[in-house]
Amino acid sequence: MTGVFSLLPELRGAEHGLLLAPLGDDEGEDIARYLAVGGYAPLVAPGRLLDRIAAVGLRGRGGAGFPAAVKIRAVRDAPGPRVVVANGEEGEPGSVKDRWLLRHRPHTVLDGLRLAAAMTGAERGCVYLSDAHAERAVRRALAECSLDLRIDVVRTEHTYVAGEESAVVRRIDGGPALPTAKPPRPFERGVGGAPTLVANVETLARIALMYSRPDVADAVAGTHLVTLSGAGAGAGAGAALVEVPAGTHLKVLADLCGHGTADAVVLGGLFGGLYGEGWTDLPLDHDRLLAAGGALGCGALHFLRPEDCPVAVATEAVAYLAAQSARQCGVCVSGTRALAGTLESVGCGEAGHEAVDKLHRWSRQLPGRGACGLLDAAARIVGTLLAHFPDRIDAHRRAGCPACEGDAPEDGRRFTVPVP
Numbered sequence: 001m002t003g004v005f006s007l008l009p010e011l012r013g014a015e016h017g018l019l020l021a022p023l024g025d026d027e028g029e030d031i032a033r034y035l036a037v038g039g040y041a042p043l044v045a046p047g048r049l050l051d052r053i054a055a056v057g058l059r060g061r062g063g064a065g066f067p068a069a070v071k072i073r074a075v076r077d078a079p080g081p082r083v084v085v086a087n088g089e090e091g092e093p094g095s096v097k098d099r100w101l102l103r104h105r106p107h108t109v110l111d112g113l114r115l116a117a118a119m120t121g122a123e124r125g126c127v128y129l130s131d132a133h134a135e136r137a138v139r140r141a142l143a144e145c146s147l148d149l150r151i152d153v154v155r156t157e158h159t160y161v162a163g164e165e166s167a168v169v170r171r172i173d174g175g176p177a178l179p180t181a182k183p184p185r186p187f188e189r190g191v192g193g194a195p196t197l198v199a200n201v202e203t204l205a206r207i208a209l210m211y212s213r214p215d216v217a218d219a220v221a222g223t224h225l226v227t228l229s230g231a232g233a234g235a236g237a238g239a240a241l242v243e244v245p246a247g248t249h250l251k252v253l254a255d256l257c258g259h260g261t262a263d264a265v266v267l268g269g270l271f272g273g274l275y276g277e278g279w280t281d282l283p284l285d286h287d288r289l290l291a292a293g294g295a296l297g298c299g300a301l302h303f304l305r306p307e308d309c310p311v312a313v314a315t316e317a318v319a320y321l322a323a324q325s326a327r328q329c330g331v332c333v334s335g336t337r338a339l340a341g342t343l344e345s346v347g348c349g350e351a352g353h354e355a356v357d358k359l360h361r362w363s364r365q366l367p368g369r370g371a372c373g374l375l376d377a378a379a380r381i382v383g384t385l386l387a388h389f390p391d392r393i394d395a396h397r398r399a400g401c402p403a404c405e406g407d408a409p410e411d412g413r414r415f416t417v418p419v420p
């Protein structure tokens with residue numbers, strides 16, 4: 001199955017404020033439709049909305065899963081003036097949810113940005129994106145609504161690191177979309193030096209939904225937009241964007257997009273690593289995935305067929321990350337290059353025990369040493385490959401891998417998913 005759909009019985013089919021409209025509806029969102037479902041309603045008590053966000057435990061949807069209310073309060077409590085940013089630049093390959101939202105639910109995102117501005121006391125907003133279709137939709141939506149907030153649209157290039165929050169601030173300020181050393185974090189000193197809330201567009205859309213649908217606020221907070229894809233013919237094979245409750249088992253999601261017989265899954269775009277035996281028991285849950293050595297990240301899942309080689313997939317992923325390194329931190333440049341080169345030599349059957357020992361060591365030593373999460377992602381892929389697929393690594397070293405024979409190395413395209 002491909003396309004966009006919802007698994008939320010309590011929301012699906014309702015007339016009001018859905019992130020994902022009922023099946024078959026691809027009309028998108030215009031101002032009349034959005035106002036008709038209660039959008040852009042005056043916000044008389046911003047503190048009460050913030051309390052509700054805290055009470056239902058909404059977590060950010062950009063990847064880190066940080067509590068949204070804590071981030072909003074940090075900006076609100078910093079000395080003004082303040083800025084709010086809708087971050088729609090999703091760098092993880094295999095994730096399309098943010099571009100889909102901007103293209104099809106621009107008013108919901110803008111409404112969330114308006115509410116975030118009211119809660120933080122910001123007088124300036126910004127929509128940050130790289131997708132041309134999304135930019136057109138957002139500009140059209142801005143022309144349709146009249147908000148009491150200055151909102152700029154800033155376009156960036158599409159790279160792995162361009163959506164990292166310090167890169168977002170740097171790009172909006174006219175610099176390159178590259179991460180900076182922290183502290184200061186954007187909530188302390190962000191756009192133009194002002195305390196800045198950089199919020200993922202799904203987070204903002206959920207805030208807008210919670211405001212217009214307080215009756216289902218818990219369900220809205222406990223729901224994820226998840227991009228599913230799998231190995232197989234063509235980029236984004238068996239791809240789907242689904243809206244599902246937290247806790248849904250990954251096996252259910254694999255079945256949905258025709259990958260129920262998968263042997264393994266890549267979690268969180270590339271950020272959450274590779275998971276093998278036992279993946280079917282994993283739920284879509286930040287804490288449970290972290291406890292299992294993975295990460296939910298942006299929520300994208302890429303399933304591997306039994307005939308796909310996890311060593312080849314990990315090699316391709318790490319090579320992609322090495323190529324995407326912003327080359328600012330020496331440890332990232334040398335670390336990703338060493339991981340990619342050593343993995344490749346393992347994959348080619350040219351590496352001995354020492355190479356595998358090095359991979360073990362690096363996967364433990366490198367996380368947390370770069371200015372952004374790219375190095376962590378590369379190290380986690382290697383660490384999870386070593387933990388879940390020791391037999392496959394041995395097979396490569398001893399006699400070659402039948403699954404890889406004749407396969408030309410790819411360049412990260414297998415993780416790319418078209419926006420539905």
Ligand code: SF4
Nearest residue numbers: 326328329332370372
């Ligand atoms: S960790 Fe890598 S990608 Fe991230 S800022 Fe440093 S060099 Fe750039």
